[in-house]
Amino acid sequence: MNLPDTGRATDDLLAEIARLRAHDLPVRGGQVTAYVYDTGRAEVHEAAAHAYFEMLEVNTLDPTAFPSVVEMERQVVGAVADLLGGGHGIFTNGGTESIMLAVKAARDGSRVAGRPNMVVPVTAHPAFHKAAHYLGVEVRAVPVDLVTYRVEPEAVEAAIDGDTVLVVVSAPSYPQGVVDPVEKVAALARDRGVACHVDACVGGWLLPWLREAGADVPAFDLSVPGVTSISCDLHKFGYAPKGASVVLFADPATRRRAYFASGAWPGYTVINATVQSSKSAGPLAGAWATLQALGRDGYLELGRATLRAATRLREGVAAIPGLRVLGGQESSLVAFAGDDVDVFVLSDEARRRGWFIQPQLSYAGIPANLHVTVTGVTLRGVEAMLEVIAESAAAARSRGPAVLPDGLVELIAGLDLDALDDATFAELAASVGIDLTSRDQPEMAVVNAVLDALPARVREAILVRFLSVIYSGT
Structure with missing residues (x-):
């Protein structure tokens, strides 16, 4: 039974969490070079944690009941607007929610005759596909240049038609850390009367500081003519606790289209600025405290350290035999592929040495690669990271690529997954050496090699079953 018969002491609970x-x-x-963002300054994270706790039980559902929420949000959104060309914003609990609201606002502001669609680069974050799935919008994915990894404006223009409600560009795109040609794409979207969203969830609170630190960063924000909305995650390079994001709109009328209101019931007034209704003000307070604790000088210092670390990492990886860096230098996201090194095996070898380097699957002509998100703390350990990457590359070369059992990929591709229950799927995975029930950090080279060999739709189906198995019993 999951619920104890009697209440447990706090010390006991904390020990179990540990x-x-x-x-x-x-x-x-x-x-850990993905998922988490570290300033290296414990006092900043402690300030955010205390502020988060202070506002933990405040419900943002009704801002008239808790005016502190309004004031904090005005300050946080205002700071983002000051940095990104103005606009009118909403504080959300993450980039996916910010993107969902941007897509909703674009859809609700259009008057298309058929099914609405949006044009996105193949490198755009899957949150756009998720938003499209929820909101009934068709996704039209267009290619990127396989040298620069930036979307091609001509391809975007060719994909726009009378039912297009939104065009998307990234600043930067996550996979290779490059900034799409925002000015060109926004101009053609404006000429066609279509909204243009810049996904700056990663770069919104990074690129301006990198630019100030000396990086060559192109224009990408609401100051660019034709850009109608932009998303910026503060729980990434703003270093706030999860989940903290802001979506800005060029005008208040578009922001209002992101809202939801319902008067068709006899209960309390329902007006929501976000997808969620009731939610804690903790993340908002954590973001507010982080911005206040660091200030301009703090973020500029972090930007300088991040830029130095990213430059050194690119140089160091390029010097390791068999590895090559993908993408440009305008952000602090670094991706690299292997010529005679299996990058999935390299990732496992790095984990053996205490480092997590994120694998990325091949797609749309882009090779399988590894991804490092360089943050403010990376500079302290960049030489150690490069040593681990070099050692892991040599070990991976010696081990050779991940070996898949004959016929495994074809077997999986031909499975009727709907006919398998979770237990049978777990047994099938275990039969080829993949234990989905273990709590230990697993070797993932074989898993990633299998996924890499499958079409995207089959990958998605397998991943859904994987998630279902690891949460089985809940």
Whole structure:
């Protein structure tokens, strides 16, 4: 039984949390190069945690009941607007929610005759596909240049038709860390009367500081003519606790289209600025405190350290035999592929040495590669990281690529997954050496190699079953 008969003491609960986290990746120190963002300044994270706790039980559902929420949001959104060309914003609990609201606003502001569609680069974040799925919008994915990894404006223009409600560009795109040609795409969208959203969830609170630190960063924000909305995650390079994001709109009328209101019931007044209704003000307070604790000088210092670390990492990786860096230098997202090195095996070897380097699957002509998100703390350990990457590359070359059992990919591709229950799927995975029930950090080279060999739709179906299995019993 999951619920105890009697209440447990706080010390007992904290001890169990520590036990449950024994196999988690560390969230501080820079050895996990994805998912977490670290300033290296403990006092900043502590200030955010205290502020989060102070507002934990405040419900943002009704801002008239808790005016502190309004004031904090005005300050946080105002800081983002000051940095990104103005606009009118909404604080959300993450980039996906910000993107969902941008897509909703574009859809509701259009008057298309058929099914609405949006044009996105193949490198655009899957949150756009998720928003499209929820909101009944068709996704039209267009290619990127396979040298620069930026979307091709001509391809975007060719995909726009009378039912297009939104065009998307990234600043930067996550996979290779490059900024799409925002000015060109926004101009052609404006000429066609279509909204243009800049996904700056990663770069919105990074690129301006990198530019100030000396990086060559192109224009990408609401100051660019034709850009109608932009998203910016503060729980990434704003270093706020999860989940904290802002979506800005060029005009208040578009922001209003992101809202939802319902008067068709006899209960309390329902007006929501976000997808969620009731939610804690903790993330908002955490973001507010982080911005206040760091200030302009703090973020500029982090920007300088991040730029130096990213430059050194690119140089160091390029010097390792068999590895090559993908993409440009305008952000601090670094991706690299292997010529005679299996990058999935390299990733496992790095994990053996205490480092998590994120694998990325091949897609649309872009090779399988590894991804490093360089943050403010990375500079302290960049030489150690490069040593681990070099050692892991040599070990991966010696081991050779991940070996898949004959016929496994074809077997999986031909499975009727709907006919398998979770237990049978787990047994099938175990039969080829993949234990989905283990809490230990697994070797993932074979898993990633299988996924890499499958079409995207089959990958998606397999991943859904994987998630279902690891949460089985809940």
